[in-house]
Amino acid sequence: MIVQMTENRHPLDDEVVRFDAVMRHYTVGNEIVRALDGISFSIRRGAYCAIMGPSGSGKSTMLNILGCLDRPSSGAYWLNGKNVAEMDDNALSDHRLRNLGFVFQSFHLIPQLTVSENIEVPMFYLGLPHAERRRKAEMLADRVGISHRLRHLPSELSGGQRQRVAVARALANDPAVLLADEPTGNLDSATSIQIMGLFQELYEQGKTVVLVTHEPDIAAYAKANIVLKDGRVLSITGKEGVM
Amino acid sequence: MNQILHFWPFIKLGLTDVWRHKARSFLTMLGVVFGVGSVIAMLAVGEGASQQALDSIKRLGSENIMVTSVKPSSEDGASTGAQRGRLAVYGLLYDDEVRIRETVPGVVVTVPARMTRRNARVNERQLEMRVVETVPEWFDVVQRPVLAGRVLTANDMRMRSNVCVLTEYGVRRLLAAEGILGQHIRIASGVFEVAGIVKNETGGAVRAPDSEADAYIPLTTGTRLFGEANIRYSAGGMEGEKVELSEIIVKMADTKKVEAGSKAIEAVLTRFHKKKDFRIDVPLTLLREAERTKRTYNIVLGAIAGISLLVGGIGIMNIMLASVTERTKEIGIRRAIGARRSRIVIQFLINTCVLSIGGGIVGLLLGVAIPFLITVFTDMPTVVQPYSLILAFGISVGIGIIFGLYPAMRAAELDPIEALRHE
DSSP states (O other): OOOOOOOOOOOOTTTTEEEEEEEEEETTTTTTEEEEOOOOOOOOTOOOEEEOOTTTSSSSHHHHHHHHOOOOOOOEEEEEEEGGGGGHHHHHHHHHHHHEEEEEETTTOOOOOOSSHHHHHHHHHOOOHHHHHHHHHHHHHHTOOOOGGSSSSSGOOOOHHHHHHHHHHHTTTSSSEEEEEEETTTTOOOHHHHHHHHHHHHHTTOEEEEESSSSSHHTTTTTEEEETTTEEEEEEEEETTBB | HHHHHHHHHHHHHHHHHHHHHHHHHHHHHHHHHHHHHHHHHHHHHHHHHHHHHHHHHHHHHHHHEEEEEOOOOOOSSSSSSSOBBBBEEEEEEEEHHHHHHHHTEEEEEEEEEEEEEEEEEEEEEEEEEEEEEOOTHHHHHHOOOOHHHHHHHHHHHHHHEEEEOOOOOHHHHHHTTOOOTTTTEEEEEEEEEEEEEOOOOOSSSSSSSSOOEEEEEEEHHHHHHSSSSEEEEEEEEEEEEOSBBBBEEESSSGGGGGHHHHHHHHHHHHHHHOOEEEEOOOHHHHHHHHHHHHHHHHHHHHHHHHHHHHHHHHHHHHHHHHHHHHHHHHHHHHHHHHHOOHHHHHHHHHHHHHHHHHHHHHHHHHHHHHHHHHHHOOOOOOOHHHHHHHHHHHHHHHHHHHHHHHHHHHHHHHHHHHHHHHH
8 A cells, every 4th residue: 555645635624634745855956855755644633653764764854844843845734724835934833832742852851941841831832821831730740640840850850751741741732743753762661661651541542643763663552654765655554543 | 011921931031041140141241230330320420520510600600700810921012001120010900890880781790809819827827818809799799608707898898997708618727626706817917807707619620719718808908908919029039910900700680691791891801901911701601611511521421331331232142142052952942842933032032131131230230339439439529310320221121132132033043943953
């Protein structure tokens, strides 16, 4: 089952992510690099999906576009019913704020802020009042099992704890998609299992989870795999929620 | 209020950031501290000096014209009076006073005075005083608070009495703690009873008619005792000068007549004086000049202060640019989470404003303290004007915004993908 070319149409209600013939070209010197060369697929709400591929397969470019940090050169990317390709910088920022929860390989917590403050950052940009931010941060910390460390700085936590904080922060604005980039890349295997367990829980609670990884072990946790190669979709397996 | 609440988290963020880099923030602030401090201090010193100058000019009286005898620059050629031996004869005459009073329109009163320096003595205590031989109207024209006793009267003039009025300063030097009024002091060849004491007015950039140890005696008494020639004997022989009047103070009916009056006086005197042996000072003109000088002074001070503030601002900008580089990753994280560019701009602007306003507040205190210390230690008057505080504070906020804008824009323009990759 290779690429499914679908006609360019508005996504269905439960299609939370939809790529329509997405291309992303870079010009390096005189050469055009086709990082993504016509990719189409869609992910249903509540799916647990991994995007895989070796380095050079277009995985990073895919992540940037999925994360609304970059826009396709052509084609359409629909996230939660809105076409990202048509957005300006402010709209894109707002879209990230409301619809995406990022979890990074190296955690990317703000070192000067406490755990609670880190979790509050997205809510702060959303304009929630202080008391509500506090309350929600406590709730989220409880959900990822880090509530005993709310007043600590990230530097005082272990890698696994930091990633839990990052997950809590990603969940802060109740995003449509939880997007994790090699979430266990900096963790030992025991901690990795715990973090993957956390994603599993979130999936069971109904969250849409998208993992981007090159490790088959990690991808195995997901219910569906999209494999990239040379900027194209090589295969889609599992099919649960993905097409 | 809502806006302040909205920005409060950013302000808190800025404050914690400044606090985290205490030493760096402090050094950065110093530029603004000294800039703002020097603006306030310089304005205060300048204002103090010019107010003092203006005050002393105003004390001369804005309706007054001062005509003063001056020694002509060259003694040879035709001179006003005869030149006998080495006796220099020049200056204003009794007739000049009458001429001015009778011919110049708008004159209210003319006050003649002759000023000489003579030795005064009480027992063994000695002091060289300026002896002002004048008329009672002097005290109407040159107003001084009377501390004790009385000033000269018409009766003193008529009787040619040996009475004198001393300035506070002269009294302190000469009489010390002894009973003052009614004391007798010897001035040159005469013995005078102290009739009153007036307050001294010291200091000031402009020559005041009485700024030292003065003894006022009736003009008639002076003429009777000392004559009009002031002769000093020295090893080389005798040297002296004959001046009938050292000064005539002309009081006009109002300030509008002063300018025309001074021209008329000049015309009258020029007709009767072959040489230019007098000078006419108009306090009103001096006042205008002083005000012009003050403006120039303010411009120069403003330029100096402006440069120091500019240097302070550049210091802040420099640090903020370094801070943007240092916090590239944080900016990337915030952008990835969903912060708009404008939020990043605000965050960095508030950060610079915290620095510049903090510096501004410390500078404000410094700017108030320096003039205070100057006044305490040097007796120089200083005036800290409220507007200069508001100005300085406004400038420090302005500097934060102006010099913070560029680093903030740089921060906001960072590509979030690149910024996240930054180590």
